[in-house]
Amino acid sequence: MSTTKMKTSARAVGKTRASAAGRARSAEILRVAAKMFFKHGYAGASIDAIIAEAGGSKRDIYGEFGGKEGLFAAIVRDNLNTALGTLASGMDESKSLQETLFDFGIGLAEVLSTPTGLNLYRIIVSEGVRFPALAKLFYDSGPGLVANKLAEVLEQRKRAKEIDVADCHAAADQFVGMIRGNLHLAVILRIRPAPRPDELQAFVSKAVATLLHGIVSTRKA
Amino acid sequence: MSTTKMKTSARAVGKTRASAAGRARSAEILRVAAKMFFKHGYAGASIDAIIAEAGGSKRDIYGEFGGKEGLFAAIVRDNLNTALGTLASGMDESKSLQETLFDFGIGLAEVLSTPTGLNLYRIIVSEGVRFPALAKLFYDSGPGLVANKLAEVLEQRKRAKEIDVADCHAAADQFVGMIRGNLHLAVILRIRPAPRPDELQAFVSKAVATLLHGIVSTRKA
DNA sequence: CCCTCTTGGTACTACCCCGTACCAGTGTGC
DNA sequence: GCACACTGGTACGGGGTAGTACCAAGAGGG
Numbered sequence: 350m351s352t353t354k355m356k357t358s359a360r361a362v363g364k365t366r367a368s369a370a371g372r373a374r375s376a377e378i379l380r381v382a383a384k385m386f387f388k389h390g391y392a393g394a395s396i397d398a399i400i401a402e403a404g405g406s407k408r409d410i411y412g413e414f415g416g417k418e419g420l421f422a423a424i425v426r427d428n429l430n431t432a433l434g435t436l437a438s439g440m441d442e443s444k445s446l447q448e449t450l451f452d453f454g455i456g457l458a459e460v461l462s463t464p465t466g467l468n469l470y471r472i473i474v475s476e477g478v479r480f481p482a483l484a485k486l487f488y489d490s491g492p493g494l495v496a497n498k499l500a501e502v503l504e505q506r507k508r509a510k511e512i513d514v515a516d517c518h519a520a521a522d523q524f525v526g527m528i529r530g531n532l533h534l535a536v537i538l539r540i541r542p543a544p545r546p547d548e549l550q551a552f553v554s555k556a557v558a559t560l561l562h563g564i565v566s567t568r569k570a
Numbered sequence: 571m572s573t574t575k576m577k578t579s580a581r582a583v584g585k586t587r588a589s590a591a592g593r594a595r596s597a598e599i600l601r602v603a604a605k606m607f608f609k610h611g612y613a614g615a616s617i618d619a620i621i622a623e624a625g626g627s628k629r630d631i632y633g634e635f636g637g638k639e640g641l642f643a644a645i646v647r648d649n650l651n652t653a654l655g656t657l658a659s660g661m662d663e664s665k666s667l668q669e670t671l672f673d674f675g676i677g678l679a680e681v682l683s684t685p686t687g688l689n690l691y692r693i694i695v696s697e698g699v700r701f702p703a704l705a706k707l708f709y710d711s712g713p714g715l716v717a718n719k720l721a722e723v724l725e726q727r728k729r730a731k732e733i734d735v736a737d738c739h740a741a742a743d744q745f746v747g748m749i750r751g752n753l754h755l756a757v758i759l760r761i762r763p764a765p766r767p768d769e770l771q772a773f774v775s776k777a778v779a780t781l782l783h784g785i786v787s788t789r790k791a
Numbered sequence: 792c793c794c795t796c797t798t799g800g801t802a803c804t805a806c807c808c809c810g811t812a813c814c815a816g817t818g819t820g821c
Numbered sequence: 822g823c824a825c826a827c828t829g830g831t832a833c834g835g836g837g838t839a840g841t842a843c844c845a846a847g848a849g850g851g
Binding site: 392473476485492493511513523530560 | 611612613614691692694695696697698699702705706708709713714717724732733734735736737740741743744746747748749750751752753755756758759760761773776777780781782783784785786
C-alpha cells in the first residue's frame with residue numbers, strides 16, 4: 350500500500366470514511382459508545398445518547414457501522430485488540446519455568462484487572478449468547494489463545510523433562526482458571542476494588558507455587 | 571406475634587397472598603419470568619410478555635413483587651436457593667483428602683453446569699453492577715461460601731499435617747478457580763455444550779491431582 | 792461569485808415498555 | 822337469591838428507542 354487511502358469507489362457505497370475529520374469522528378463515536386455500552390449494557394445504551402455526547406449526526410453511525418449491532422461489534426473488536434495488545438509480549442526461552450509462569454500470570458492478571466478487560470469480560474458474558482460470532486472471537490483470541498500458548502510452553506518443558514504431567518493443556522487451563530478465579534469475580538461484581546500491584550504479585554506467586562508443587566509436598570526449591 | 575401469621579392488615583396493603591390459587595400463580599410467574607430474564611436479560615425482558623405467557627394480570631406482579639426490580643430480585647434469590655440446595659451436602663470426615671476434594675469439585679462443577687447455574691452466573695455478571703445487593707448476596711452465598719468451606723477443610727488437614735501450604739484460603743480459591751475455568755467460560759458462551767458426566771469426572775480428577783501434587787513432581791500415590 | 796457536495800442537527804414514524812386505572816365476570820359466604 | 826370481594830383482561834399515560842428523512846449551513850473547487 351503506497352498510500353493509506355482505500356479504494357475511492359468504496360465511498361460510493363458509503364461504507365468507509367476517507368476524510369481526516371471523518372476518522373476523528375469515528376474514533377470519538379467508538380470511545381463514547383464503548384462507555385455507554387459498558388455502563389448500561391447493550392439494550393440500555395441509546396444511539397441518541399451516544400450521538401448527543403460524541404457530536405455529529407446519527408448518519409455517522411448508520412453510514413459507518415450499519416446500525417446498533419454493527420457499532421457494538423466494532424467496539425468489542427476494538428477493545429479486544431487493545432486488551433490483547435498489552436498481552437502480546439512473547440515468551441523468553443532463557444527464563445526458568447517458575448519465572449516464565451510468573452510473568453505469564455502477571456500479564457494475564459493485569460489485563461483482567463484493567464477497566465477494558467473487566468468491561469469486555471462482563472459485556473461478552475452478558476451478550477455473548479445474542480452475538481455468537483463475537484463470543485467465539487473473544488474466546489478464541491482471548492482465554493483460548495492464552496491457554497493454548499501456555500500449553501505449548503508446558504509441552505516444551507515436558508519434553509525437557511522439567512515437568513511430569515499427562516495433560517499439558519489441562520494444566521494450562523488450570524493455571525488460567527486460578528488466575529481468573531474468585532478474586533477476578535469479586536472485582537467484576539464490584540465487591541472489592543481491583544488488586545494493587547503487590548497484591549497481584551503475591552496472588553500470582555501463590556498460583557505458580559501450587560501449580561508447580563501442589564499443596565501436599567513441602568516446597569523443594 | 572403468637573402465631574406465624576402476619577398481621578392481617580398486611581393484606582389490605584396488598585403485599586402478601588393468602589389463597590392457594592395466588593401462590594400457584596406466583597410460582598408460575600416466577601417460572602416464566604426467570605425464563606424471560608435469563609433469555610433476554612433484564613432490560614430485554616418485558617412485564618407484558620411475562621404476563622401474556624404466565625396468565626393473570628399485571629397486578630399479580632405489582633402486588634406480589636412490587637415491580638420489575640422486585641421480581642428480578644425474587645428470581646435471583648429463588649434460583650440461587652435451588653442452586654445452593656443441590657450443593658448443600660456436607661463434608662465427610664472419614665474420607666481421604668483426595669476423595670473429599672474430588673467430591674467437592676464434582677459437586678461444584680455440576681452446579682456450574684446446570685442450566686440454573688449457568689443462567690445465574692450470566693445474569694449476575696451482567697446486572698450485578700446495577701444490583702449491588704444481589705451481587706453481594708450471590709457472591710457471599712455462592713462462590714465465596716464455597717471457598718470458605720473448602721478453606722476450612724484444608725485448615726483441618728493442615729493441622730493434621732496432611733498438607734503443607736501457607737495460605738489455605740488462597741489454595742481453596744485456586745481450586746475453585748480451576749473448576750470454574752475456561753471450560754465453564756466456553757459453556758457460558760455457548761462455544762461448547764455442557765460437559766458429560768465422564769468428562770466432568772476426568773476434568774475434576776485432573777484438578778485434584780494438580781492441586782495436591784503440582785506438575786513438577788511425579789505423582790506419588 | 793456560484794454551484795455542488797458534505798455534514799451537523801432535527802423532525803418524524805412506528806413501535807415498545809413500565810406502571811396505574813378501570814371494567815366486567817366469577818365464585819363464595821350468607 | 823344477593824351483596825361483595827377478588828381476579829383476569831384491557832386501556833391509558835408518559836416516556837423512550839431504532840432507524841429514516843429532511844433541512845440548513847458551510848467548505849471548496851471552478
